[in-house]
Amino acid sequence: MSLFNEVKRRNVLRVGAAYIVAAWLIIQVVETIFPAFGFGDTAVRIVVILLAVGFILVLILAWVFEITPEGLRKEKDVDRSQSIALQTGKILDRIIIIVLALALSYFAIDKFILDPARDTARELAAKEKGRTEALVESYGDQSVAVFPFVNMSSDPEQEYFSDGIAEELLNLLARVPELRVISRSSSFSFKGQDISIPEIADRLNVAHILVGSVRTSGNTVRITAQLIEARSDTHLWSQTYDRTLDDLFAIQDEIAADVVLKLRGSLLADLPPTARTDPEAHRLLLQASYISSSGGGEDSIRKALALLEQAYAIDPEYLPGVLGLVEAVYSLMIFGSYDPAEAKPRLIELMAQAAAIDPDDPQFLALSAFALINIERDYERAAAMLERAVRIAPGDARVLGIAAAFAWEAGRFDTAILLIDRTLELDPLCFTCVLYLARTNLYAGQLDESLKNFQAYRRLGRGGAQSFGILQLLRGEPEAALASFVGDGANSYQINAGRAMALHDLGRPDEARAAFEEQMQQFPGAEAEIAKIYAWQGDIDNAIVWLYRAFSDDTHRFLGEVHNPVWSNLHSDPRWHALREKAGISAERFAALQFNPELPP
Numbered sequence: 001m002s003l004f005n006e007v008k009r010r011n012v013l014r015v016g017a018a019y020i021v022a023a024w025l026i027i028q029v030v031e032t033i034f035p036a037f038g039f040g041d042t043a044v045r046i047v048v049i050l051l052a053v054g055f056i057l058v059l060i061l062a063w064v065f066e067i068t069p070e071g072l073r074k075e076k077d078v079d080r081s082q083s084i085a086l087q088t089g090k091i092l093d094r095i096i097i098i099v100l101a102l103a104l105s106y107f108a109i110d111k112f113i114l115d116p117a118r119d120t121a122r123e124l125a126a127k128e129k130g131r132t133e134a135l136v137e138s139y140g141d142q143s144v145a146v147f148p149f150v151n152m153s154s155d156p157e158q159e160y161f162s163d164g165i166a167e168e169l170l171n172l173l174a175r176v177p178e179l180r181v182i183s184r185s186s187s188f189s190f191k192g193q194d195i196s197i198p199e200i201a202d203r204l205n206v207a208h209i210l211v212g213s214v215r216t217s218g219n220t221v222r223i224t225a226q227l228i229e230a231r232s233d234t235h236l237w238s239q240t241y242d243r244t245l246d247d248l249f250a251i252q253d254e255i256a257a258d259v260v261l262k263l264r265g266s267l268l269a270d271l272p273p274t275a276r277t278d279p280e281a282h283r284l285l286l287q288a289s290y291i292s293s294s295g296g297g298e299d300s301i302r303k304a305l306a307l308l309e310q311a312y313a314i315d316p317e318y319l320p321g322v323l324g325l326v327e328a329v330y331s332l333m334i335f336g337s338y339d340p341a342e343a344k345p346r347l348i349e350l351m352a353q354a355a356a357i358d359p360d361d362p363q364f365l366a367l368s369a370f371a372l373i374n375i376e377r378d379y380e381r382a383a384a385m386l387e388r389a390v391r392i393a394p395g396d397a398r399v400l401g402i403a404a405a406f407a408w409e410a411g412r413f414d415t416a417i418l419l420i421d422r423t424l425e426l427d428p429l430c431f432t433c434v435l436y437l438a439r440t441n442l443y444a445g446q447l448d449e450s451l452k453n454f455q456a457y458r459r460l461g462r463g464g465a466q467s468f469g470i471l472q473l474l475r476g477e478p479e480a481a482l483a484s485f486v487g488d489g490a491n492s493y494q495i496n497a498g499r500a501m502a503l504h505d506l507g508r509p510d511e512a513r514a515a516f517e518e519q520m521q522q523f524p525g526a527e528a529e530i531a532k533i534y535a536w537q538g539d540i541d542n543a544i545v546w547l548y549r550a551f552s553d554d555t556h557r558f559l560g561e562v563h564n565p566v567w568s569n570l571h572s573d574p575r576w577h578a579l580r581e582k583a584g585i586s587a588e589r590f591a592a593l594q595f596n597p598e599l600p601p
Helices: 003-009 012-037 039-064 085-139 156-173 184-190 197-204 245-264 279-292 297-313 319-335 340-357 362-376 379-392 395-409 413-426 429-443 445-458 465-472 476-484 489-505 509-520 529-535 541-551 555-560 565-570 574-583 587-592
Strands: 065-067 073-074 143-146 208-217 220-229 234-244
Touching: 012 039, 012 085, 065 156, 073 208, 143 156, 143 184, 156 184, 156 208, 156 245, 156 279, 184 197, 197 208, 197 319, 208 245, 220 245, 234 245, 245 279, 245 319, 245 509, 279 297, 297 476, 319 340, 319 362, 340 362, 362 379, 362 395, 379 395, 413 429, 429 445, 429 465, 445 465, 465 476, 465 489, 465 565, 476 489, 489 509, 489 529, 509 529, 529 541, 529 565, 541 555, 541 565, 541 574, 555 574
Parallel strands: 143 208
Antiparallel strands: 065 073, 208 220, 220 234
16 A cells, blocks of 8 residues: 555544644634733744644654544554544544634634724824824924822821922923923823833823922922933932922922923023912912812812812912812803802903903913803804914913814814824823814714724723714614613713614614604603704604704703714704804804914924
């Protein structure tokens, strides 16, 4: 008998073929799964080498041994008349077919499901890399994050003071146009975490980190500041300042000047000095800021308001205190615990006071624009103020955020996207910014970009289910949208409306009707969502009826909805345009609006 025939009889070829197909499938799965568990290319190479060695071993075993009813025996000890090699070969054929089917299934999943997801991830990574390269080209090494300073005082409740000092230093450095200063929300997010400086630098894409400590005793204060080259974790500069609390503002100016001097080599212009106030008013303001940023909601803002009112009574000329009071009053008005009839005159009074102190302060300009939009509906003056604010403070994330929100409300989506992108440069960990970017893409009709940003956001945070579901409906994916419309609590009425829209697109009218009726019965105050269901279904008359019920008595709320793509079926109806006109947000008004904020390259 020839060697080839003997190899066939012993099923060596079949065993080899089955092994090769199974090994290929294992390698594909390993290449997909290992990176998710932190294993790199070395681990994959080890698996390939082991499988290659195993192939030789399996061929040898197939040649030497044969499977018999009594188990595995050496081939030379098996009586040819009792051999079941033929039946074993048929079993191996079936195994090869099954493994091939699994391999083809995996190939299809990889090609049509996993590969697009990897492409999206690569595109997002490329976009982030491009943003990083642009930042490096624009700012070089002149970027810094200010960490919350450590409270070294014997009283742990003095932490508000050390945090406040760090935040004021951050705000002071942010006034230097040549520096990229990471916003408070990103840099303070690492507080209390055991993460290395280089890792933080990588996540913030920043070259330097300013750390420090504060110790108070009576009327004396010791502040130690250290500037660190972040990626190498090496100290560039350190200084200790021993002064009285009366000299606190001078210390801040000194620290900021020293940091800028170290980063830029020389000061191209004098740093604007820190605004001065009474030490007690300053302490109250720091305490109020610490409480309001603690995440306690309405109760925290109410406590902060009481402290801010005390600070204002001591020094009504201190601009940060006035602006802090404006934000607290407005926030409580939104929460409903400050009567608008009292809040609005108070806000107008405070804004007039702020204008008298410094009409060119960027925070004042941004908050004034916000008030003009929400109280007086004066979009034209608001646009001019925001242009000025961005021109004065292009490195202030809060100013850019308010400008982006204005651009979005005015339908200037390209401008809004530009401003959000710049905000993300200054606040890299702002996952809500990614959500707003995804929604802006959605409203602009940029569905592919919206999908990429929604996917990035959903890896970082929760929420946005309704907008994501609407995106999937617009992409012609009602089944996926139905799966996305899941949630409860405050937004359950929006989720339920989305389900009714998805079921309609899926051609399941009975279920869609049931979801619609549930919307009507369980959420009597959700007229806007009922209008959306009708609009999506193409029932124009009923959509208009419910739209007017939702917004005719409170047209200001319509501003946040007017650009929603779910209303596209209504755009040709004159009643739609009449409601926009009544709300003061006609397409003609927004088209004529001049808003072109200038950002440095």
